[in-house]
Amino acid sequence: MRSHYKVVVLGAKQCGKTSILDQVINGSKRKFNTNYEPTIEDIFGAVVETDRQTKEKIYFFDFSGMSAPLNIDAIKTYLSYADAFVLIYAINDKNSYLIVDHIKKAIDRHKDRDKRDMPIVTIGTKVDRFREREVDFDESQGWAQREKTRLFEVTATERKSLIEPFVYLASKLNPPQNKTTFPQLHRKSKTGNILSLEL
Numbered sequence: 001m002r003s004h005y006k007v008v009v010l011g012a013k014q015c016g017k018t019s020i021l022d023q024v025i026n027g028s029k030r031k032f033n034t035n036y037e038p039t040i041e042d043i044f045g046a047v048v049e050t051d052r053q054t055k056e057k058i059y060f061f062d063f064s065g066m067s068a069p070l071n072i073d074a075i076k077t078y079l080s081y082a083d084a085f086v087l088i089y090a091i092n093d094k095n096s097y098l099i100v101d102h103i104k105k106a107i108d109r110h111k112d113r114d115k116r117d118m119p120i121v122t123i124g125t126k127v128d129r130f131r132e133r134e135v136d137f138d139e140s141q142g143w144a145q146r147e148k149t150r151l152f153e154v155t156a157t158e159r160k161s162l163i164e165p166f167v168y169l170a171s172k173l174n175p176p177q178n179k180t181t182f183p184q185l186h187r188k189s190k191t192g193n194i195l196s197l198e199l
Helices: 017-026 072-081 094-110 127-132 137-147 159-173
Strands: 005-011 041-049 055-063 084-090 120-125 150-153 185-188 194-197
Touching: 005 017, 005 072, 005 094, 005 159, 017 041, 017 055, 017 120, 017 159, 041 159, 055 072, 055 159, 072 094, 084 094, 084 159, 094 120, 094 137, 120 137, 120 159, 137 150, 150 159
Parallel strands: 005 055, 005 084, 084 120, 120 150
Antiparallel strands: 041 055, 185 194
């Protein structure tokens, strides 16, 4: 059993990564600052309940926004310690969506064989600005299916909308153990005690 997991959060500048983490983890009641303050690096710690009601300790590494061309060395560094990724774009910013596409493809290209099943969750944020939508919902859903990532659309102004992606992620980080198809074997020792062997 793992004591904690490390999740790297990536996306373009100003897509709302830090706002989402601050809101879902801290339940921030503050008004959202319209003056952009770039993140260099923040770490958010949280205990997240899975869909099986187990609790997982997760550290979210919030890095500065990425732009094209991607820094592949940074992606490789993140891959060296990440247990999962959260990729975030704004539905009202097509460029942020394209950057997430580049990030996802770079992760797939450079991840080791032992991380091929690593969870990757994608979040389209700012759905409260649906009138400014630049990323078509059906297009993004199709992309998510092709890329084998789970896509959620949320708004950082409504904490309830943020819970599902993080519960899903925690559940994927620690899935239920596969039950073996072999029966449990019991053997009686000479002293009469039963030894239980699980395959």
